[in-house]
Amino acid sequence: MIKKCQFCKNNNIIKKGKNNDGKQRYFCKDCKKHFQLKILSPSWVDKAYNDYTNKCMFLKDLSIKYNKSIPTLTKYFDILNHKIEDKIITKANERNSTNLIFDGTFFKRK
Numbered sequence: 001m002i003k004k005c006q007f008c009k010n011n012n013i014i015k016k017g018k019n020n021d022g023k024q025r026y027f028c029k030d031c032k033k034h035f036q037l038k039i040l041s042p043s044w045v046d047k048a049y050n051d052y053t054n055k056c057m058f059l060k061d062l063s064i065k066y067n068k069s070i071p072t073l074t075k076y077f078d079i080l081n082h083k084i085e086d087k088i089i090t091k092a093n094e095r096n097s098t099n100l101i102f103d104g105t106f107f108k109r110k
Contacts, residue, residue, distance in 0.1 A: 003026065003037060005026075005028035005030065005031060005033070005035070006035050006037075007028065007031050007033050007035070008028060008030050008031040008033075010028065010030045010031070012028065012029045012030050013026045013027060013028050013029065014026065014027050014029065015027075016034060019036065023036055024036065024037070044066050044068075045076045045080065046080075047066075048062050048065075048066050048068075048073060048076075048077075049076070049077055049080050051065070052073075052077065059073055059074065
């Protein structure tokens with residue numbers, strides 16, 4: 001895994017101690033910022049979400065297929081839904097100067 005700065009996206013980073021919880025901290029030599037690496041979702045999440053949305057599989061079937069509990073699946077799916085909604089809103093605001101709201105079903109103007 002290539003570690004990159006979360007601010008400037010360069011990989012010129014070094015380890016710089018640990019925080020109070022014992023998690024590794026990093027320092028970017030380019031933008032001079034300290035940060036912790038964000039934990040990316042595991043590789044199975046995208047596959048399971050694809051099965052859930054495109055193949056219309058039930059959560060019970062997904063929990064058996066991926067050997068995960070239903071609450072774990074729903075937690076990761078909620079995180080993915082928020083990321084997808086944020087991307088849609090950002091792209092819509094870039095294309096259109098008026099404010100748009102995404103309420104889960106359609107866009108509407110304020």
